[in-house]
Amino acid sequence: MLIDWFTVGAQIVNFLILVWLLKRFLYKPILKAIDAREKRIADQYSDAQTKTVAAQKERDDFKAKNKAFDEQRDALFNKAKDDSKKECDALLQTAIKQADDYRAAQALSLKQDQARLSNQISHLAAAEVIEIARKTLGDLATVTLESRVEEVFTQRIRQMQGDSKTRMGEALKSSEPTVVRSCFNLSPTQQASIKNAVNETFSVDSHLQFEISSALLCGIELTGNGQRLDWNISAYLSSLDGGVSALLDAGSNSRSASEANKIVPSGGKPKSEEIASKEVHAGVS
Numbered sequence: 001m002l003i004d005w006f007t008v009g010a011q012i013v014n015f016l017i018l019v020w021l022l023k024r025f026l027y028k029p030i031l032k033a034i035d036a037r038e039k040r041i042a043d044q045y046s047d048a049q050t051k052t053v054a055a056q057k058e059r060d061d062f063k064a065k066n067k068a069f070d071e072q073r074d075a076l077f078n079k080a081k082d083d084s085k086k087e088c089d090a091l092l093q094t095a096i097k098q099a100d101d102y103r104a105a106q107a108l109s110l111k112q113d114q115a116r117l118s119n120q121i122s123h124l125a126a127a128e129v130i131e132i133a134r135k136t137l138g139d140l141a142t143v144t145l146e147s148r149v150e151e152v153f154t155q156r157i158r159q160m161q162g163d164s165k166t167r168m169g170e171a172l173k174s175s176e177p178t179v180v181r182s183c184f185n186l187s188p189t190q191q192a193s194i195k196n197a198v199n200e201t202f203s204v205d206s207h208l209q210f211e212i213s214s215a216l217l218c219g220i221e222l223t224g225n226g227q228r229l230d231w232n233i234s235a236y237l238s239s240l241d242g243g244v245s246a247l248l249d250a251g252s253n254s255r256s257a258s259e260a261n262k263i264v265p266s267g268g269k270p271k272s273e274e275i276a277s278k279e280v281h282a283g284v285s
Contacts, residue, residue: 146184149182153219157194157229158197165201167227172198172204174224174225178198178208178209178223178224178225179208179210179222180208180209180210181212181213181223182216182219183219216232
């Protein structure tokens with residue numbers, strides 16, 4: 001078999017040209033496309049990784065914000081709960097204080113009403129007693145009540161003894177004026193009788209000033225330099241006044257107990273109010 005070297009050479013040249021053409025126009029574009037695709041895939045993967053990290057960071061931030069929000073919400077809720085409890089306690093204390101102030105005002109008003117009523121009863125009783133005594137003395141002894149009061153007062157002056165007599169004698173000897181007050185007008189004879197009793201009892205030459213005072217309950221008083229000697233019917237009205245005060249105190253205590261039970265704090269017991277009874281001091285000084 002004969003070898004056609006020209007044909008062989010031509011085929012070799014064609015093959016080399018084909019390899020060069022394939023490499024020039026096929027392999028290089030394919031490799032470039034593959035490299036470009038790999039680079040694009042790598043970029044997409046890197047971008048996906050970056051987005052994943054950002055998403056993870058956003059999720060962590062969201063969780064942290066949710067946790068902070070929950071903590072802030074719980075703190076605000078607890079604070080609102082505490083503030084509500086404090087406000088409720090403050091309102092309750094205010095209501096209790098207002099109730100106590102109301103009861104105290106009611107008790108004070110009741111005491112004032114009691115004092116006015118007791119004073120009115122005392123004056124009415126005194127007026128009735130004086131009128132009865134005046135009529136009785138006029139009918140039985142044919143003497144006036146005023147003259148009998150002057151006689152009793154003069155007798156008391158003459159009966160003074162001890163320290164009270166000594167102090168009154170020193171007061172009469174001072175430079176201050178000595179005043180005789182009475183609830184009625186003393187006649188000249190009665191004034192002279194009182195002056196004589198004073199001069200004889202204390203061995204002085206007194207200059208007495210006679211005045212009329214409506215504040216005295218059918219009585220007479222002698223005052224000078226801080227010393228006083230008096231007589232009036234208040235001592236005889238003290239038992240009546242005490243009975244009236246006891247009756248009014250019983251009524252005021254009953255009313256105060258009723259008022260105290262009207263206002264009861266939530267969850268507690270009614271607070272009791274102790275109302276002290278007013279003591280009325282009357283008598284011969």
